[in-house]
Amino acid sequence: ETGVTQTPRHLVMGMTNKKSLKCEQHLGHNAMYWYKQSAKKPLELMFVYSLEERVENNSVPSRFSPECPNSSHLFLHLHTLQPEDSALYLCASLGQGSTEAFFGQGTRLTVV
Amino acid sequence: AQSVTQLGSHVSVSEGALVLLRCNYSSSVPPYLFWYVQYPNQGLQLLLKYTSAATLVKGINGFEAEFKKSETSFHLTKPSAHMSDAAEYFCAVTPAGGYNKLIFGAGTRLAVHP
Numbered sequence: 001e002t003g004v005t006q007t008p009r010h011l012v013m014g015m016t017n018k019k020s021l022k023c024e025q026h027l028g029h030n031a032m033y034w035y036k037q038s039a040k041k042p043l044e045l046m047f048v049y050s051l052e053e054r055v056e057n058n059s060v061p062s063r064f065s066p067e068c069p070n071s072s073h074l075f076l077h078l079h080t081l082q083p084e085d086s087a088l089y090l091c092a093s094l095g096q097g098s099t100e101a102f103f104g105q106g107t108r109l110t111v112v
Numbered sequence: 113a114q115s116v117t118q119l120g121s122h123v124s125v126s127e128g129a130l131v132l133l134r135c136n137y138s139s140s141v142p143p144y145l146f147w148y149v150q151y152p153n154q155g156l157q158l159l160l161k162y163t164s165a166a167t168l169v170k171g172i173n174g175f176e177a178e179f180k181k182s183e184t185s186f187h188l189t190k191p192s193a194h195m196s197d198a199a200e201y202f203c204a205v206t207p208a209g210g211y212n213k214l215i216f217g218a219g220t221r222l223a224v225h226p
Contacts, residue, residue: 104155
């Protein structure tokens with residue numbers, strides 16, 4: 001248990017559906033991240049939030065929409081996804097001045 | 113800009129044998145370097161980190177890594193492999209003092225056989 005909780009753990013959705021992934025941490029961290037882990041590819045950084053402000057968006061398609069309503073919660077809203085978006089989506093958080101990022105267990109997303 | 117290269121997507125060792133997982137980095141500024149482990153259906157767990165103190169870093173589960181600036185390497189080793197070490201291992205880099213992002217290598221899957 002790392003203190004970063006992701007829900008749901010597994011999600012199957014159709015290409016026309018809208019769903020959201022949730023990440024929650026109560027570690028007092030002020031930076032949160034979304035990573036995408038696809039088979040046989042390096043982890044891809046998608047979004048970075050620092051102090052609830054988005055500081056980085058790595059050319060992620062608009063069908064992925066992040067939201068950070070407060071320092072403890074991070075969402076990834078999904079709509080009209082493609083089968084190639086099937087992957088493990090990992091959330092991480094980092095405290096100010098810390099050198100260790102804590103990862104959640106991930107959400108395994110399958111787009112059908 | 114930073115990048116990480118992990119040589120060997122799959123490594124197989126016998127139980128009790130030396131584990132060596134290779135990581136080379138590229139960084140235009142002094143780096144911080146990390147090794148993470150991922151067990152099946154789990155997130156990433158920090159094994160160890162280099163943050164410009166001692167160049168030989170010891171981590172959890174008997175793993176250690178040595179930062180070699182001249183070789184731009186940060187290889188992970190363990191003297192004697194356990195069956196429980198079977199997992200995927202990721203090397204990562206971030207600029208020293210800059211924590212906007214961790215850049216990961218492609219990962220190395222370690223198999224341990226009896």
